[in-house]
Amino acid sequence: MKHWEPLFVKKLEATDLGDDPAHDLAHFTRVVATAKALAADEGARLEIVIPAAWLHDLVNVPKNDPRRSQASRLSAEEALVFLRSIDYPEGLLADIAHAIEAHSYSAGIEPRTLEARVVQDADRLDGLGAIGIARCFAVGGLMGVRFYDPQDPFAARRPWNDRENAIDHFHVKLFKTAESLKTAAGRREGARRAEFMRQYLDRLAIEIGGEMP
Numbered sequence: 001m002k003h004w005e006p007l008f009v010k011k012l013e014a015t016d017l018g019d020d021p022a023h024d025l026a027h028f029t030r031v032v033a034t035a036k037a038l039a040a041d042e043g044a045r046l047e048i049v050i051p052a053a054w055l056h057d058l059v060n061v062p063k064n065d066p067r068r069s070q071a072s073r074l075s076a077e078e079a080l081v082f083l084r085s086i087d088y089p090e091g092l093l094a095d096i097a098h099a100i101e102a103h104s105y106s107a108g109i110e111p112r113t114l115e116a117r118v119v120q121d122a123d124r125l126d127g128l129g130a131i132g133i134a135r136c137f138a139v140g141g142l143m144g145v146r147f148y149d150p151q152d153p154f155a156a157r158r159p160w161n162d163r164e165n166a167i168d169h170f171h172v173k174l175f176k177t178a179e180s181l182k183t184a185a186g187r188r189e190g191a192r193r194a195e196f197m198r199q200y201l202d203r204l205a206i207e208i209g210g211e212m213p
Contacts, residue, residue, distance in 0.1 A: 001050050007086050008054035018060045020142060022135035027126060028054055034189075035122035039115075041185035047092055048115035052099035053122055055079040072104035105173070111182060121186030124177045129193030132174060133200055140166030153208060154201070167204070170197055 012025055035053040039046055059074040076097040083093055099119040102111040111117045127135060137147070148167045152158050155168065162169035178194040181187045 001046060004086075004088065005050065005054070008051060011082055012054065012058075015058060017057075020060065021138045023057055023060050027135075028057070030126050030131065031056065031119075031122045034125050035118055038118045038122055038183055038185050042114060042118055042183050044114045044118045045095075047089070048095045048099060048113075049118050051079070051083060051088065051092075052096045052103070052115065052119045055082070055096075056100050056103045056119060056123060058082070058100075070107075072101045072107045072109070076100040105177065114183075117182035118186075121181045121183050121190075124181060125186060125189055125193065127174055128178055128190055129196050132193065133197060136169050136174070137166050140169070148204075148208070154205065167201065170201065 009025075012028055017024055032050065032053040035049050036046070038044070039049045055075065055078075057071070057075055058078045059071055079100055080093055080097055083096065084090070095113055095115060098112060099116040101107065102109040102116040103120045103123045105124065111120050126132065140147070143163075145162070145164060145166050147165070149155075149158070149161075149165050153165075153167065155161075155171070160168040160171045162172040174197065175194055178190040181190045
């Protein structure tokens, strides 16, 4: 992998990743590091996991774009073109493409391989914990979403709505994401990160005087 990884990074550096700080080069770097750790715990093949993790969001479609569910398929197609251009082993490409396609929450593709489960978990873990909180508010800012509903911050008397309130996204998606993780190592880390997020909400409730449901 020492030969290939600099080429993956160079590809990302030459790619327009948009202005979303939740999907910048630092995001890819974190996902790769997490994927490597999960792969070591689970016994997954790094020659599949590493390129899939580096290239999983090669085509970035904004969250409010109607094409969002197609982003992982588009990324897989672009990744295959790139991997063939650098003569990455052809026999690995189908599994890499599947791991990229299956990582997406919105695509709803069930991962068929251990490597796909590892990449999916690594990407979803980046939406949880301290970094997940930062990403949630960053994306909310880009979409013009307020931090919380000042009349009912924790949805005691209304349905959760993350199109209007950033912290609602914890309940609409992120806590569910923590419960959807596929590997044992991923579930352990996801539980730790989800607990930190609950502690954050408890502290937020104290600071803003909100009523926790």
